[in-house]
Structures are given as C-alpha cells and as structure tokens.
Amino acid sequence: MQVDTDRFRDEINHIVSSQTRPTITVLSSLLATQDEFGYIPDLAIEVIAEYTNHTINEVWGVASFYPNFRFTKPGENILEICWGPTCHLAGAAKILNDIQNALGLKGEGETDSGKFTLKYNTCLGACSQAPVISINHDFIGNTTSEDILKILLKIDPKL
Ligand code: FES
Numbered sequence: 344m345q346v347d348t349d350r351f352r353d354e355i356n357h358i359v360s361s362q363t364r365p366t367i368t369v370l371s372s373l374l375a376t377q378d379e380f381g382y383i384p385d386l387a388i389e390v391i392a393e394y395t396n397h398t399i400n401e402v403w404g405v406a407s408f409y410p411n412f413r414f415t416k417p418g419e420n421i422l423e424i425c426w427g428p429t430c431h432l433a434g435a436a437k438i439l440n441d442i443q444n445a446l447g448l449k450g451e452g453e454t455d456s457g458k459f460t461l462k463y464n465t466c467l468g469a470c471s472q473a474p475v476i477s478i479n480h481d482f483i484g485n486t487t488s489e490d491i492l493k494i495l496l497k498i499d500p501k502l
Contacts, residue, residue, distance in 0.1 A: 348386070351384070351386055352386060352390060355376065355384070355386060355387045355390040355391075356390055356394065358375050358376055358379050359372045359375060359376070359387075359390060359391060359394045360394065362375050367394075367395065368395065369391060369395050369397055369401070369402050369405045370405055370409075372391040372394065372395060373387075373391065373402075373405065373406050373409075373412060376391070377411075377412060377413070380416075381413075381416065381417045382412075382413045382414060382415055382416055382417060383406055383412050383413065383414050384414075385414075388402050388403060388406065415453070416453075416457075417453065417460045418453045418454060418457055418458055418459040418460035419457060419458050419459070420458060420459050420460070420478060420479055420498055421459075421460050421462065421477075421478070421479055421480070422442070422459055422460065422461050422462070422476065422477075422478050422491075422495070423461075423462045423463070423464045423467065423476060423477045423478075424438060424439050424442060424461070424462075424463060424464065424476050425463075425464045425465070425466060425467040425473070425474065425475045425476065426439060426463050426464070426465070427464070427465045427466035427467075427470070429466075429470035429473040430466075430467075430470070430473040430474040430475055432473070433473035433474040434474050434487075435473070435474045437488060438474055438476070438486070438487070438488050438491065439463075441488035441491075441492070442461065442488065442491055442492070442495075443461065445492055445495065445502060446459055446461055446495075446502070448461055451463055456499065456501070458498065458499045458502075459495070459498075459499070464477075467482060469482055469484050471484075472484025472485050473485075474486055476491060478494060478498075
C-alpha cells in the first residue's frame, strides 16, 4: 500500500515538476494535475503544497475557489446533456429524465459502475440542432432518449 502511495506521489510530483511554463504556481499545478487525472486527488494537494512552498490550506483555498476543479474521480465516459432554453423547448427535460433513470442517477454525478459521469450543460453551442448532448466531447444533435440509450448501451451493455 505504501509502495502504491509512494508511486502515486512520484507520479504527481513528475506532473507538477514537468510543467513547461516559466512560472509554476499553485493554480498551474492544479490545472496540470486535473488535465492528467480528470480530478484533483487528495495527495496532489499535499504534493503541490510541498512543491510550491505553500500550506495545504492555501492550496485547498485556491482549488476550492474554482468550480471547475473536481475532487472525485470522474466516470470513464462523460455525458453532457444540454438543458439550455432551446434544448429545453426541444424536449431536453424528457431526455434528462429518461437518461437519469437509465443510469440510476437523480442528478449529476457518477454511476455506480464508474462507467459514466452525467453533467448538465446550459448551452453546448449547437442550439440549431437541439436537443443536443455530448459524449466524451462528441456532439450529437437532433437526438432522442432512444438514440442516446443505444449509444450508452454500446459503451456499457450491462446498463
Ligand atoms: S441551448 Fe442546447 S445547445 Fe444551446
């Protein structure tokens, strides 16, 4: 267990120390860590504090200020459902409800299987194709719950 932690610490240290920007800051280190893992592991807060010569509280202060940082591991696939005005008028509420039921979720978050993260989006920028979703940053417009479920089942047949 200790070996795993040491290895993980080394990995985070490598990510933080290999930044090519001229000034390495707490924020740049948090961004580099999230780019790599998709979230900020607890151990990264400690490593970044040591590397940048700040306290753990100071690093948490920066990390918790920005809503785009997440502190839990995301699912393997990121599903975003747009519920902006245009998509709402085109039936996004039904899609959201159907997909949440299929994934066993009551809101945003990760499925128990760890296969999916569901996120809401206020506009995916393709309103003319409403309703719109994205799966792993691939946009799918003019879609239906049935179309989305087919895609999700291809990713996780046990759904
Ligand atoms: S409101 Fe859904 S893509 Fe713009």
